[in-house]
Amino acid sequence: MIVVNAKFLTQTITGVQRYALEICKRLPRFIGEEEVVYVSPKAPLINSISKDIVPIHFGRLPASLWEQIELPLFLIKNGSPLLINLAGVGPVFYSNKIMALYDLAFKHHPEWFSFSFQKVYNILIPIGLKNSIKVITDSYYVKEDINRTYGVNLNKIEVIYAAPSKMFYNQNLKREKFILTVSSIDPRKNLKAVIQSFKNLDTDYKLIIVGKRNHIFSNFDLEDEINDSKINFTGYLSDEKLVELYNKASIFIYASLFEGFGMPPLEAQACGCSCIVSNTTSLPEVYQGSVEYCSPEDNESITAAMQELIENENKRVDLKKSGFENVLRFSWSTSANQLQKVIEQTTYEKSANT
Template sequence: MKIGVDARNLVTSMTGIGRYVLEMSRHLALLGHQVHLYLPEAPYGNLKELSGTKLRISRFPGGIRRMIWAQTELPRLAAKDKLDVFWGPAHRLPFVLDRRIARVITIHDLVWRDMPATMQWQTWLADRWLMKPGVSVADEIVTDSTATATNLKDQFPRCAHKVNVIFPGLTAIGGTEFSTDISRLGIDRPYILFVGTLEPRKNLLRLLQAYASLPESTRQQYLLVLAGGHGWRLGDLKKHIASLQIEPQVRLTGYVSDDDLAMLYSNARLLAMPSLYEGFGFPLIEANARGIPTLTSNTSSMPEVAGNAGVLVDPDDVRSIRDGLQSLATDDLLHARLAENARPNSARFSWLDSASALQSIFERAVVERRDSL
C-alpha cells in the first residue's frame, strides 16, 4: 500500500507520541509498504531510523502555520501522491481529503475530557475541537488501550463500530553497553525511580508526599530519583521537596540520555508511576524490559500495561501510594515475584506486531472506502 502519515509530531523533541509515529512508520516500511511522511517543517534531529520512508517537508513553521498546513498543503500533497490510505497518528485528520483515499486515526487518550486541568490550554482546545471531526471522517479508529477505546465509544457512540485496540510496542532504551557509574548523578544508594516530564498529570506532588510519609528507615535505605525535564504548573518543585523535609533523599536528574535512562532503569528497586491518567505509559514496559517491577495507578490504561508485574494504587490517595511504595521497597518476596514477571510482561509489546495489526486496519479501511464510492 501507499500510506501517508501526518508526521507533525516529529518536528519537536521526541515524546511518547513522537516515538509511536516513528516506530510505527518504520515498521510499516519494513513490511514493504510505501510510507510518505508529511511534515509542516524540518524534523527535529536526524531521522536515520526512517531511511525506508519518503519525507515530504513543507515550510509552515510554528503552531498556527502548522494548523493551516494540516487543512491545506497536507491534503493537497496527499492527493498528488495518490495514497491508498492516510493515517492521522495523533488525534487529527484533515477535514477534507480526496474521497478516494481511505483514512484512519489513532486516539491515544481523552485527557481533554477526563483530566482537563492537567493540560495546557492550547492543547486542550485543539483536542476539544479537532478530535470529533477526526473520528467522524475516519473509516477506522485505533486506540492504544481498551480503557481509551471504552472512553472513546462513550464520548462518540456513533463511531463505536469503527474502534480497534492496538497496543504500541516496546523500544529498547540505550545500548547493551552503558556506563555503570551512577554516582555521577548523585546516587549513592538503592533508589525508587520516577521517569517522565515533571508536569501535573504525573501526580508528582502526591508521590513526594507519599515518599515523605514512609518510615525514616525506608527513606534512608532508598532514595527517590526523579528523571525527566521540567514541564509546567508544578511551581518550584525544589521548594516543595524542601517543605516536606526530604531534600537529602531526593535526586532531580533533569532530562537524561537514553544510555543514562537505561542505567537508571537497570539499577532501580522499582519504577513509581502513580499518574492521574495515561494513554499508555511507556516507562512501565521500559522498566519491565530491564527486569524492574512497577508501582502504578489503578486508572485508565495503566492496569492493562502493568499486567502482573506491578502494584496498583489509588493515585488520589497518598496513603495508598505510600503503602505501595513501602511494600515494594521492603517485601522481598513480593518484589521477587513481580520482578520475575517483568520481562515476560514487556515482551507482550512488539512494534512489528503493532504495525502488522495496523496494516490489517488499513487494508480494511481501503476496502470500505472503495465500496463506498
C-alpha cells in the same frame, strides 16, 4: 500511494512520537500496490525512520497550521490518498484518513492543560473522529471511553498496543537504593503526591524524578516540593542515561491519575525493575498482575506500596520475574502488522465501494 503524516519526525520524542516512530519503522514500503510515503513540514528533522526513507519535506507554515492547511492541499493535489495520522490532531477536515487518539484526558480533565491546548483539542478532536474512516487507540479502556464519550461505533475503533523499544533491556547492573519515576512534568502524573508520599517514609532510599515540562500543560511547578536532599530531579535525559537508571533502580513508581496506556513502567519492566503502578484507567489492563498497585489519590496507599517493596526483597524479585513475562505480551512488530491489516482492510473496503 498511502501517506503518513510525519510531523512527529520534527518533534522531541515523548510517548506519542515513540509510538509513531516504532510502528513506522516496521511498516513495509508498499502495502498492496500502494507505496507508503512520509510527508513532514519544513522543520529540522529530529528523528529518522530509516536511512533509506527520506520524507517529502515541504511547506512554509508552522507545524500546527501546516497540518490543517498545507498538508490537506498536498493530499488533494495528489489524488486524496489514504492518510495515516499517528501523532497529534491531524487535518481534521480531511476525511480519507486513519486517525490515532491515545486518551481523552483533555476532555475529562481540561484543568490539567493550557487553556489554548484543551480548547483546540476539545473543538477539533470530535470533528476528526467523525471524519476518520478508522480510529486507532492504545488500549481497550480508551476504546470504550471514545465510544462512551463521543458515540463512535466500537467497530470503527481498533486497539493497537504500544511496546517497549529494544533499547530498554536488562543489563544486570547492581541495583541501588533509589526509587525512580519517569514522566512528563504535568498534573496528571501526580508527582506532588509521589514526593509527599516518599517524604512520609523513614528510609535511606532516594527518589529520582526524570522528566521535562511541556508547554501544553497548565502551570505546574515542582520547585516548592523538591526541598529534600534525598530527592533528585534530573530533567530530561537521553535514552542511554534513562536505560542506565532503569537498570540501577530498585523500584519504579508510576502513580499517574490518568493513562491511555502508560509506557514508562513497561520500559522499567524490560530493564528488570520492580514496579508500583496506579490502579486506575488503562493501567490494570496493561500491567495485570505484574506490579504492586497503589491508589493514586491516596498518599497513604502510595507510601505503603513503596514501603512494601523497600522492605520485601522477595516481593521485588517476584515482580521482576512477572515484569519480564508481562513485557512479552507487547511487540512493535505485532503492532505494525495490526496497523498494516487495518490499512489493507480500509483500502479494500474503499475500492469495493467505488
